[in-house]
Amino acid sequence: MYILPEIIIAASALAIIIADLISRKPVIITTIAIVGIAASLIAACTSTVTFEPVFDGMLFIDGWSRLLKVLLLVVAGSVVIASTDYHARLKHSWAEFHALVLFSLLGMMLMPSAGNLISAFIAIEITSISFFVMVGMLKTPLSSEASLKMMLTGGIAAAVMLYGMAFIFGSTGSTSLAEIALSSQPDFSSGLLLGALLLLAGLLFEAGAVPFHMWLPDAYEGAPTPVTMYLSAGSKLAGIAVIARVFSMGLNNPGGLGADWGMAVAVISALTMTLGNVLALQQSNIKRLLAYSGIVHTGYMLIAVATIGLGGQVSGDEKLFFYMASFALAEIAVFTAVIVITRQIGSDRIEDLAGLARRSPLLFAIMSIGIFSLMGLPLTAGFMAKLFIFTSAVDNGLLWLMIIAVLNTVISAYYYLRIIRVMWLGKPSDGSALSLPKAPGLISIFSALGILLLGIAPYLLLKLAENIIFIP
Amino acid sequence: MGILSITIFLPAAGALLLSVLPGKNARIPRAVALAVTFLTLVLSCVLFASYDRSLGGFQFVDALSWIPAINSSYHVGLDGLSLSLVTLTSLLAVIAVLASRHITSQPKAFFAWLLLLQSCIIGVFSSLDLLLFFIFWELEVVPLYFLISTWGSNRKERSAIKYVLYTLFGSAFMLAGIVALYFTTGTFSLPELYNTDFAMLANGIPLAAMFFLLLAGFAVKLPIFPFHTWLPDTYSDAPTAGSIMLAGALSKMGGYGIARICLGLFPDTAASFSSLFMGLAVVNIIYGGAIALRQKEIKRIIAYSSFSHMGFVLLGIFSLNEIGLTGAALQMVSHGLIIGLLFAGAAILVKRTGTSRIDEMGGLARQMPVLCGLVFVAAIGAMGVPSSSGFVAEVSVYLGAFSASAEAAKIITIISLVGILLAASYMLNMVMKVFFGPVRESFASLPDIGSVEKLYLGVLATGIFTVGLYPQLITTVLKPAIKGLAVLWGG
Numbered sequence: 001m002y003i004l005p006e007i008i009i010a011a012s013a014l015a016i017i018i019a020d021l022i023s024r025k026p027v028i029i030t031t032i033a034i035v036g037i038a039a040s041l042i043a044a045c046t047s048t049v050t051f052e053p054v055f056d057g058m059l060f061i062d063g064w065s066r067l068l069k070v071l072l073l074v075v076a077g078s079v080v081i082a083s084t085d086y087h088a089r090l091k092h093s094w095a096e097f098h099a100l101v102l103f104s105l106l107g108m109m110l111m112p113s114a115g116n117l118i119s120a121f122i123a124i125e126i127t128s129i130s131f132f133v134m135v136g137m138l139k140t141p142l143s144s145e146a147s148l149k150m151m152l153t154g155g156i157a158a159a160v161m162l163y164g165m166a167f168i169f170g171s172t173g174s175t176s177l178a179e180i181a182l183s184s185q186p187d188f189s190s191g192l193l194l195g196a197l198l199l200l201a202g203l204l205f206e207a208g209a210v211p212f213h214m215w216l217p218d219a220y221e222g223a224p225t226p227v228t229m230y231l232s233a234g235s236k237l238a239g240i241a242v243i244a245r246v247f248s249m250g251l252n253n254p255g256g257l258g259a260d261w262g263m264a265v266a267v268i269s270a271l272t273m274t275l276g277n278v279l280a281l282q283q284s285n286i287k288r289l290l291a292y293s294g295i296v297h298t299g300y301m302l303i304a305v306a307t308i309g310l311g312g313q314v315s316g317d318e319k320l321f322f323y324m325a326s327f328a329l330a331e332i333a334v335f336t337a338v339i340v341i342t343r344q345i346g347s348d349r350i351e352d353l354a355g356l357a358r359r360s361p362l363l364f365a366i367m368s369i370g371i372f373s374l375m376g377l378p379l380t381a382g383f384m385a386k387l388f389i390f391t392s393a394v395d396n397g398l399l400w401l402m403i404i405a406v407l408n409t410v411i412s413a414y415y416y417l418r419i420i421r422v423m424w425l426g427k428p429s430d431g432s433a434l435s436l437p438k439a440p441g442l443i444s445i446f447s448a449l450g451i452l453l454l455g456i457a458p459y460l461l462l463k464l465a466e467n468i469i470f471i472p
Numbered sequence: 473m474g475i476l477s478i479t480i481f482l483p484a485a486g487a488l489l490l491s492v493l494p495g496k497n498a499r500i501p502r503a504v505a506l507a508v509t510f511l512t513l514v515l516s517c518v519l520f521a522s523y524d525r526s527l528g529g530f531q532f533v534d535a536l537s538w539i540p541a542i543n544s545s546y547h548v549g550l551d552g553l554s555l556s557l558v559t560l561t562s563l564l565a566v567i568a569v570l571a572s573r574h575i576t577s578q579p580k581a582f583f584a585w586l587l588l589l590q591s592c593i594i595g596v597f598s599s600l601d602l603l604l605f606f607i608f609w610e611l612e613v614v615p616l617y618f619l620i621s622t623w624g625s626n627r628k629e630r631s632a633i634k635y636v637l638y639t640l641f642g643s644a645f646m647l648a649g650i651v652a653l654y655f656t657t658g659t660f661s662l663p664e665l666y667n668t669d670f671a672m673l674a675n676g677i678p679l680a681a682m683f684f685l686l687l688a689g690f691a692v693k694l695p696i697f698p699f700h701t702w703l704p705d706t707y708s709d710a711p712t713a714g715s716i717m718l719a720g721a722l723s724k725m726g727g728y729g730i731a732r733i734c735l736g737l738f739p740d741t742a743a744s745f746s747s748l749f750m751g752l753a754v755v756n757i758i759y760g761g762a763i764a765l766r767q768k769e770i771k772r773i774i775a776y777s778s779f780s781h782m783g784f785v786l787l788g789i790f791s792l793n794e795i796g797l798t799g800a801a802l803q804m805v806s807h808g809l810i811i812g813l814l815f816a817g818a819a820i821l822v823k824r825t826g827t828s829r830i831d832e833m834g835g836l837a838r839q840m841p842v843l844c845g846l847v848f849v850a851a852i853g854a855m856g857v858p859s860s861s862g863f864v865a866e867v868s869v870y871l872g873a874f875s876a877s878a879e880a881a882k883i884i885t886i887i888s889l890v891g892i893l894l895a896a897s898y899m900l901n902m903v904m905k906v907f908f909g910p911v912r913e914s915f916a917s918l919p920d921i922g923s924v925e926k927l928y929l930g931v932l933a934t935g936i937f938t939v940g941l942y943p944q945l946i947t948t949v950l951k952p953a954i955k956g957l958a959v960l961w962g963g
Contacts, residue, residue, distance in 0.1 A: 377614065378607035384539075387603070390647070391542060394655045399677065402651065406644035413640050417617065417633060425621060425629065459539050466541075 002054050002061040005044040005069055006109055012036025013102035020095030026087055030080060033098045037077045037105075044069045053115040057176040060245070063468040065113035067321050068241045075233045075328050076105045078443045082336040083226035085343055085440045090224055093137055101230065104130035108234055112241035117165045117175040117199075120246055124161075124206060127235055128154050134230070135223040146215075146222025153215040154205065161202025167195025168250075177250035196251050196261055203246070206239030209298050210272040217279075220291035225342065228287055229335035232294045233328040240301050244320060248308050262309025262396075265302050270404045273299025277411045286338055286348050289415060290331075293374055296412060297327050303401060304389050310396040318465040319388040325461060326373065326381030326454055329447045333370035336444040337363050344434050350419055354426025360434040362441075364423055369448040373455070375416040376409050381454035388462070476532040476548055479515040479558070480598055483508055483565070484591035490584040498579040502569070505583035509565040509590065516562035520949070523555055528952025530600060530663065539603075544660045547601040552953035553801055554597040556946050557728055560808045561597070561721040563935070565590040568713035570928040571816045574823065575623060575711070582623055586713055589615040593721050597728060602650045602660040605733075606643070609689065612722065613639050616714065623711040631702075631709035638702040642692030649685030652677050653737070665737055683741040687734050694726030694782050697755045707775035708828075712819035715771070719778045719815060720808040727785040727804050731797065731957065735789065739960035742792065746878040749790040754888045756783025761894030765901070769828045770821060773902050774814045777854055780891060781807050787888060788869035791881070794958040796872020799865055801950050806853065806861035806939055813850035813932040817843060820925060821906065824918050830902055835911035839918040842926060844907040849933040851899040853940070856892055861939035866892070877961075 001007070016032050049062050059065075079101060083090065090097050107126030114120035132154065136147025169175055171192035172183040205212040220228045243265075252258040276295030283289040304320035341356065341363060342348045357364040373382035386409065393402045436444075454461055486508030490501050523531055530549035538546045550558060568586060575582050592615065595608030613636045621632035654660055656677060657668050670679055692699045707715050735742045760780030767773045781803070788800025820843060821836070822828045837844040853860040856867075873885040921929070939946060 372614070378611045383607070383610075387647075387651075388542070390651050391654060394651050397676075399648070399652060403645075403648050406648050407641075410637065410640045410644045414633070414637060417636060421621060421629060421633070424618065459541060462539075462541050 002047065002050075002059070004047055005040040005073070006106055008036055008040040008043055009102050009106045009109065012040075013099045013106070016095055016099045016102065024095075026091065026094050029095050029098050030084060033080045033102060034077065036102065037073055037080065041070065041073045041077070044073060053176075053178060057178055058116045058119045059110070059113045060115045060249070061113060063470065064241075064245065064321075067465055067468055068112040068238070068324075069109045071321075071325055071328060072105060072108050072234055072238060075237075075332065076101060076230070078332045078336065078447070079226050079230045079234070081439050081443050082229060082332075082339050085339050085437055086224060086226050088343070089138065097134065097137060097224075100130045100134050104134070104230070104235070108238035111238040112245050114242060114245055115177055115249070117168065117177070117246070117250075120242055121158075121161065121165065124203075124242065125158065127238065128158070128206070131227070131231065131235060134227045135219050137227070138222070138224050140222075142222040143224070144222075146219045150215045150219045153212070157202045157205030157212060160198055164195045164198025164200070164202060167191050167198060171195060177246060180250040181252070192251075193257065193260060196247070196257065197264060199246070200243070200261060200264065203239060203243045204268065206235060207243065207298050207302075208236055208239070208295055209268055209302060210275045210295065213272070213276070213295050216295060217288045217291040220294075221285055221287045225287065225335065225339045225348075228290070229331060229339070232290065232335065233331035236294060236298060237324045237328060240298065240305065240320075240324070244305055244308055244317065247305070252309065258309040262306045265309060266306040266398055266401050269299045269302035269306060270401055271299075272296070272302060273405060273408045277408050280412070280415050283415070284350055286342075286350050286353065286419070289350065289419070290334065290338075293412065293416075294331075296408065297374070299408070300386065300389060300405060301327070303393050303398070303405060306398065306401070307392045307396045310398070311392075317392075318462055318469055319392050321465045321469070322458065322462050323385040323389055326385040326451065329381060329450045329454070330370045330373040333366050333444050333447040333451065334374070336440045336447075337367045337370070340436055340440050340444075341434060345430075350422055351426070352429075353419065353423050355428030355431065356423040356434070359428055359431065360436060362436055363434060366444045366448045367423060368420060369451055371416050371419055373451045375413055379452065379455045381451045381458070384455055384458035388458075474532055474534045475515060475519060476550060476598055477534045479512060479519065479562075480548065480591060480594050482512050482515065482591075483587040483594070487584040487587040487591070490580050490587070493580060498576055501579045501583045502573065502575075505569045505587060506566070508587055509562070509569050512590065512594075513562040513566050516559045519550065520555055520559045523550070523552070523949060525552075525948050525952070528552070528956070533600070542603075542654070542660070543658060544603040545601055546604060547661060548595075548598040548604070549600050550598055552949040552951065553728065553731065555949055556801065556805050557597045557721075557724050558594050560724070560805050561590065561593045563931075564716055564720040564808060564812050567812055567816060567928045567932065568716045570924060571716060571819060572711070572713045573924070578622070582619070585615040585618045586717070589619070589717055593717070593725065596725050600662045602653065602662065602665075602733070604660075606647060606650055609646070609725065610640075610643050616710075616718070616722075619714045620706065620710045624709045624714065625711070626709045627705070628709045631705040634702050635706040638692050638699070642689040642699070645685045646689030649682050649688075652682050652685065656682070662732070662736075670737070679738055680741050683734055683738045683745075687730065690726040690729040690734065692726070693729070694723055694786065695779065696749075696752050696786060697759060700756075700760075700779050703779055704772050704775045707778065708769065708771035712815060715815040715819075716812045719775070719811040723778065723782055724804045724808060727782070727789060727800060730786075731789050731800065735792070735960070736957060742790070743878075743961060746790045746792055746876065747880055747884075750787055750873065750876070750878055750881060750884045753783045753786035753790065754884050756780060756786060757888050757891035758894065761891055761898065764898040765894060768831060770818045770830050770833075770902065770906065771815070771828060773830070773898060774811065774818055777814075777895065777898060778807070778811050780895065781811075781854065783888070783891065784866055784869045787873050787885075790878070791869070791872035791876040792878070792958070792961045793872050793876060794954055795868050796876060797954045797958055798947060798950055799868025799870075799872050801954065802861070802868060802939070802943060802946060803865035805946055806865045806936070809861060809932050809935040809939070810850045810853040813846065813929055813936070814854070816929060816932070817847040817850065820921060825915060830905040833906045833915075834909040835907070836915060836918070837907035838911055839915060840920045843921045843929070844903075846929040846933050847907070848903055849936055851903050853936045854899050855896045859937065859940050861936045861943075863940055864943045
C-alpha cells in the first residue's frame with residue numbers, strides 16, 4: 001500500500017466530520033486527529049518505497065517523499081497539540097478546523113510525491129483551498145481580509161501555474177515528469193523554458209518567495225496563530241519540496257534547462273532574503289515579524305533548490321531536508337510559545353512580550369532557543385542548516401549568493417535580537433507569572449531540545465536523510 | 473577527554489550549574505564563579521607548565537570526528553602562542569569575577585554569562601578545526617550581548633547591539649572565507665591546511681579573496697582602523713568584567729586569528745600586503761593615541777589606548793619575522809595585563825567618586841595611595857617604560873618592524889615611534905588629573921581600596937613586572953610556534 005499514510009489521514013478527516021455530528025466534545029476531535037496522525041506516521045515510516053513512479057506515473061513514493069511526509073506529519077501533529085491552547089477562540093469551528101488541518105495535510109503529503117504535473121496541481125489546490133478557509137476561521141475583519149487576499153493571489157498563482165503547465169505540455173506532449181524529462185533532452189524549445197518559468201512562479205507563491213510574498217504577512221497576522229504556525233512550518237516547506245520534486249525530476253536535463261532555472265531560482269533567492277529582511281526590520285507585531293522572517297528563510301532554502309538545478313541532481317537533497325527540519329523545529333518552538341504567551345497577555349505586539357524572562361523563564365528559554373536557531377547562531381540546528389546550504393552553494397559556483405546570504409544573516413540578527421532584548425530587558429506592565437500548559441509545553445520543549453541536539457550532532461539527521469533519499 | 477577539553481568546558485559547566493542553582497543569595501553564585509575560574513586558572517597553569525618546550529608544535533591534542541559529511545572534527549590543541557593566551561584569559565577571568573563583587577542584580581545570570589564567555593574565548597584559542605573555531609568565535613557574542621545590555625552603563629543597549637552587529641558583520645565574511653577555503657581544500661583542519669600547497673589547488677577563488685574574507689572578522693575584533701567605531705562605546709559602557717574580558721582577552725582573538733590563520737595559511741598574500749597592514753597599524757597607533765589624548769572620560773581614554781596598543785600587535789605581526797611576531801605575542805599578553813589593571817582600577821574610581829570625568833576627579837593619591845600606585849604601574853606598562861612588560865613587547869615590535877622586508881618598513885617604524893610619545897602623554901595626563909592636584913573636599917573621606925582589590929590589582933601589577941623583567945617566561949613557550957611561522961618567509 002504505497003499511499004496508506006494518505007488514506008489514513010483522509011479517513012481521519014472524514015471521521016472528525018462524522019464525530020462532530022455525534023458529539024461536540026473537543027477532546028474527541030483532538031484525539032481522533034492525533035491518533036490519525038500517529039497512525040499515519042507509523043505507516044509512513046514503515047511503508048515500502050520505490051524509485052519507480054507508481055499509479056501510472058502519478059506519484060513517486062521514494063525516500064524524498066517519505067522524509068517530507070514524516071516531517072509534515074510531525075508538524076501537523078504539533079499544530080494540533082499547540083491548538084489545544086487556542087480552543088477559546090476556535091471553539092465554534094473546532095471540528096472544521098481539525099478536519100481542514102488534516103485535509104491540507106493530505107495535500108501537503110502528496111505535494112513532494114507528485115510524479116505528474118496534474119497530481120502536483122491537485123495536491124497544491126487541496127492544500128491551498130483548505131488554507132483559505134482556515135485563515136479566515138476567526139471571522140474577524142482582519143482574518144476575513146487575510147483569507148480573501150490569500151484566495152485572490154492564490155487564484156492568480158494557480159492560473160499562472162496552469163498556464164505554465166500548458167506550455168510544458170505543448171512543448172513535450174506529456175504531463176508526466178518522467179516523460180517530460182525524456183522528451184526534452186538534449187534540446188529544449190523556448191516554449192518549455194517559458195512554461196518552466198511560469199510554473200516556477202506559481203509554485204513560488206506557495207513557498208512565499210519574492211515577488212509572490214504579498215499575501216503572506218497579512219495572512220500570518222490575520223489567521224488564528226496555530227494556522228500561522230501551520231502555514232509557516234508546513235505549507236511553506238511543502239511548497240519548496242514540490243519545487244524540488246517537479247524541477248529536479250522533470251526539468252533537469254543535462255542540456256542546460258537545469259542551469260537556466262537554477263540561476264533564476266538563485267536570483268529570486270537573493271531578492272527574497274534581502275527584501276524579506278529589509279521589511280522585517282520595521283515590524284512591531286510578532287506574527288508579522290515571523291512572516292517576514294519566514295520569507296527570508298524561504299530565500300535560504302531556495303539556495304538549496306538552485307544548487308539542485310545547477311548541480312543537475314535528479315532527486316531531493318539531504319541538505320535541503322536538514323534545513324527544512326531545523327526550520328520546522330524552530331517554528332514549532334517559537335509559534336507554540338507565541339500561542340501560549342499571546343493567549344495570556346492578550347496581545348501579539350512585540351513590546352508586550354516585555355519582561356518575559358522574569359514572567360516565565362522557561363518560555364523565555366524556549367523562545368530564545370528558537371529565535372537563535374532562526375538567526376543561525378552556532379550550537380543550534382539553524383547554524384548547521386545554513387552551513388550545509390552555504391557549502392553546497394559554494395560547491396556549485398554560487399559564492400556570490402553565499403556572501404549575500406551571510407550578510408543577510410547579519411541584518412536578521414538585528415530584529416531577532418530586538419525580540420530577545422524586549423523579552424530579557426523590558427519592564428513588564430504586569431508582572432504576573434505566565435504558565436505553560438502541559439501539552440504545548442511538551443512539544444515546545446521537545447523541539448527546543450531537538451534544535452540543540454541537531455546543533456551539536458547534525459550528522460545524526462543528515463546521514464539518516466542521505467540514506468533514505470539515495471539508498472533504495 | 474584530555475585536560476585541555478576540561479579546561480575549555482569547565483567554565484561552561486560552571487555556567488550550567490549556576491543556571492540551575494536555586495536561591496536568591498548573591499554570595500553563592502559569586503563563590504561558585506570564583507571557584508570555577510580559579511580551578512580553570514590552575515588547569516591553565518598546569519598546561520603552561522607541562523607544555524614540552526623542546527618538542528614544540530600542538531600539544532594536549534584532542535580529536536574526535538564530528539560531522540563527517542563535511543569532514544569537520546572536534547579538534548583542539550595548544551602551541552606556545554595559544555597557550556600563553558589561554559593562560560592570560562584564565563587569569564583575567566578570575567580578576568573579572570573578583571572585580572564584579574558589587575553585582576547585586578541577577579548575580580546568577582551575570583556570572584553564568586561570564587563563565588560562558590570564558591569558555592568561548594578559550595575555545596577560540598584552542599580550536600584546530602576552522603569550523604569549531606568559528607563556532608566558538610560566533611558564540612561569544614551571546615554572553616557579551618547579555619552582559620553589556622543588562623549590567624552595562626549609559627547607553628548600554630545601544631552599545632550591546634552595536635557590538636553584536638559589528639562582530640557578526642565581520643564573522644559573516646569570515647564564514648564565507650572558511651567555506652571558500654573548505655571548498656578549495658576539502659578540509660577544516662588547521663594542521664592539514666598548513667601542509668597543503670594552495671597554489672596547486674587554485675580553482676577560481678583567488679587566494680587574496682580568501683585572505684581578506686578571513687581577515688574581515690579579525691579586523692573587527694582587534695580592531696584595525698577603520699573597523700574600530702564600535703570599540704569606545706562598547707568598552708566604556710560594558711560592565712567592568714565585560715571591559716576586562718573584551719579589552720584583555722577578546723581583542724587578542726583578532727591578533728591571534730591573523731597570526732594563526734591569515735599568516736599561517738597565506739604567507740605569500742600576507743607578504744604582498746604587509747606594507748598596507750603596517751601602514752594601518754601606524755594609523756591605529758597614532759590615531760588611537762591622539763583621540764585618547766582628547767578624551768575626558770577615564771574609561772574612554774583606556775578604550776582608545778587599547779585601540780592604539782593593538783596597533784603594535786598588528787605592526788609586529790606584519791613584520792613577518794621572528795622578532796616582530798614574538799613582540800606581537802608579548803604585546804598581546806602584556807596588554808592583557810595592563811588593560812585589565814586599568815579597567816579594574818578605573819571601575820573602582822568611577823564607583824567611589826561617582827563621576828567618570830577625569831577633570832572632576834583629582835587629588836585622589838592622598839586618599840587612595842595604594843590604588844594610585846597600582847594604576848601607575850599599569851600606566852608605566854602602557855607607556856613602555858623599561859622593566860615593564862610594555863617595554864620588552866614594544867621594543868621587540870619596533871626591532872621586528874624596522875628589519876621587516878616590506879616596502880617603506882623603516883619609515884613606517886620611525887613614524888610609529890610617535891606612539892610612545894602619545895602613550896606617555898595621555899597616560900601621564902590621566903594619572904595626573906585623577907590622582908594629583910588639589911584635594912577635593914567631596915572626596916576627602918574616601919577610603920583606600922580593600923584587601924581583595926589590593927590582591928587582584930596587585931597580581932596584575934606583579935604580572936606586568938614579571939613579564940617585563942623575565943620575558944623568557946613567555947618567550948620560551950612562544951619560540952617554537954613563532955619559529956614555525958617565521959620560517960614561512962625565510963627566517
